[in-house]
Amino acid sequence: MADKSATSRRSFLETSATTAAVTLVARHVLGGTKYVSPSDRINVGYVGCGTQGLRQMMQALQSPDIRITAVCDPNRRSEDYIEWGRYELRDKIRAFVKDPGWAEGARACPCGREVGKEVVDRHYGTSAVAGCHAYLDFREMLAQEKGLDAVYVMTPDHLHATVALAGMNAGKHAITHKPLGNVMHEARLVIQRARETGAGTHMFCAAAHQDTATIAEWIQAGAIGPVREVHNWSTRPYWPQGMTTRPEGVPVPDGLDWKLWLGPVPDRPYSPAYTNAVFRGWYDFGTGALGDMGHYSFFQIFKVLQLGSPLTVEATRSQLWLIQDLLWKKQTNAVSYPQAQLIRWEFPARGQMPPVALHWYDGGLRPPRPRELDEDNLPMPDEGVLYVGDSGKILGGFNGEQPRLVPKARMDRFQPPPKTLPRPIGELEQWIRACRGVQPSDASFPNVAGISETILLGTIAARVDRKLRWDAANTRFVDAPEADALMVRPEYREGWKL
Numbered sequence: 001m002a003d004k005s006a007t008s009r010r011s012f013l014e015t016s017a018t019t020a021a022v023t024l025v026a027r028h029v030l031g032g033t034k035y036v037s038p039s040d041r042i043n044v045g046y047v048g049c050g051t052q053g054l055r056q057m058m059q060a061l062q063s064p065d066i067r068i069t070a071v072c073d074p075n076r077r078s079e080d081y082i083e084w085g086r087y088e089l090r091d092k093i094r095a096f097v098k099d100p101g102w103a104e105g106a107r108a109c110p111c112g113r114e115v116g117k118e119v120v121d122r123h124y125g126t127s128a129v130a131g132c133h134a135y136l137d138f139r140e141m142l143a144q145e146k147g148l149d150a151v152y153v154m155t156p157d158h159l160h161a162t163v164a165l166a167g168m169n170a171g172k173h174a175i176t177h178k179p180l181g182n183v184m185h186e187a188r189l190v191i192q193r194a195r196e197t198g199a200g201t202h203m204f205c206a207a208a209h210q211d212t213a214t215i216a217e218w219i220q221a222g223a224i225g226p227v228r229e230v231h232n233w234s235t236r237p238y239w240p241q242g243m244t245t246r247p248e249g250v251p252v253p254d255g256l257d258w259k260l261w262l263g264p265v266p267d268r269p270y271s272p273a274y275t276n277a278v279f280r281g282w283y284d285f286g287t288g289a290l291g292d293m294g295h296y297s298f299f300q301i302f303k304v305l306q307l308g309s310p311l312t313v314e315a316t317r318s319q320l321w322l323i324q325d326l327l328w329k330k331q332t333n334a335v336s337y338p339q340a341q342l343i344r345w346e347f348p349a350r351g352q353m354p355p356v357a358l359h360w361y362d363g364g365l366r367p368p369r370p371r372e373l374d375e376d377n378l379p380m381p382d383e384g385v386l387y388v389g390d391s392g393k394i395l396g397g398f399n400g401e402q403p404r405l406v407p408k409a410r411m412d413r414f415q416p417p418p419k420t421l422p423r424p425i426g427e428l429e430q431w432i433r434a435c436r437g438v439q440p441s442d443a444s445f446p447n448v449a450g451i452s453e454t455i456l457l458g459t460i461a462a463r464v465d466r467k468l469r470w471d472a473a474n475t476r477f478v479d480a481p482e483a484d485a486l487m488v489r490p491e492y493r494e495g496w497k498l
Helices: 002-015 051-061 088-097 113-124 138-144 157-169 184-197 211-220 258-262 276-281 288-305 371-376 408-413 427-435 449-461 481-487
Strands: 042-047 066-072 078-081 109-111 133-135 150-153 173-177 201-204 227-233 312-317 321-324 327-330 341-347 356-361 384-389 392-396 404-406 468-471
Touching: 042 051, 042 138, 051 066, 051 088, 051 109, 051 113, 066 113, 066 138, 078 276, 088 113, 109 113, 113 133, 133 138, 138 157, 150 157, 157 173, 157 184, 157 276, 173 427, 184 449, 184 481, 201 427, 211 288, 211 384, 211 392, 227 288, 276 288, 288 341, 288 356, 288 384, 288 449, 312 449, 341 449, 371 392, 371 404, 371 408, 404 408, 449 468, 449 481
Parallel strands: 042 066, 042 150, 066 133, 150 173, 173 201, 227 356
Antiparallel strands: 078 109, 227 384, 312 341, 312 468, 321 327, 341 356, 384 392, 392 404
16 A cells, blocks of 8 residues: 555655756757746736736736736727626726726726736836837737746637747747637647746646545545546536537627637627637537536546546437427538537546546536435535545546535545645746746646647537547547547638648
8 A cells, every 4th residue: 555655655746746846948949938036026028918818918917927028819808798697797897996986987998908008007006117118919929028938828718829829929928717729629739838948837726625635645545546537517608609500790890800809710790609619619610518617627637637638438419309390400500619518538547547537517507416415304505526436436526625425424434644745836826936947837738738639629520429448549539530630620710821
């Protein structure tokens, strides 16, 4: 048992990129990307000033290690952005800029580059770092802002890889919201470039959860025996999915550069059905409920079970049927993700850990109710994760928070093992540490390669009606050319191909 525990702890530490001592790599090895001295702030170009962009912008502005010197968004300013609740984001901005009347009378939350610049300038005030520059095009920002150290990417999914690559190619560090890209080829390019440059990188994916190490310690201590299955379920999507045709175009709003918003995606007529919070449902622009939420929970699952590339993937999805000519006819969906899906991956054995199947459910689907919940007379959680071992189960919140053995009587008898695994610092702090050359982030682009690959394989499986075998070494499916074709963007707008 001692040898097994030592091996498991070593593996956990390796996946955390934790080392006892760190040696800075010579600058020439980094392909032009230089570390930022601890005495200097990290000058950031912030790309994407929508609702999620503004939420994270306020967090970044409070860091003494970061200075936002430029913002960028193809939208100048508009009042049509969706908040999680009535005045949710507006109230947060009002408190942040200390102005209870901010955006009073706006029909919805104002967003766009002018709003981003205003928030930055009002926060810095008359200090020496005041005077944020606003840009329409991130490429112009990278060309003009010579003092930038890093890019912070908060665009819709389809532009994550494009902007992150441009930043790293310009010698900048990069941080992005999940995913790394919405097509496999682009995500792999981002990972490869991060390895080549040595840039400090991070993908936001709930990489600061404290309970992840707790679950790993329990499993390593044999609390539920070898784990054979994991079930993870989400109530998403909250946005439309299952569309079978693209929306009709309407006039482009004043102040929006629609061509820049499209980026690499071929020309589409503008429609508000594509933008803001609803982009996630479209193949062109998002990664569906799996890509939106799966990165958060899979980061924890991969860390606990030391997962890499899967062997297989298969999906069951909702179908849209219409009555036409008095017959039921299934509609081919070539434009958007399904309303609900169940996806299953099979992973090989890892050391002394046996093969494991990972099950994902969304759109209201959930796994069969564990009989242990009947013993406690408890309802099935709306969202959660369930680790199934040979001799027990661990149930937690969606990201594994507040884990417990089920039923309650078993948890009451359980004596948790000592805390021997490292607990992470905050996600932004992890990236700052990487930009300074201290150590890579737990969620650096290379460190999340397996998670990114697995999720994007799931988005492909949802579009192919059979079980797929994955050849990770050669980056291809086995005898499935129709699935291989979905690993790349089918067409790029001129000048945007990666």
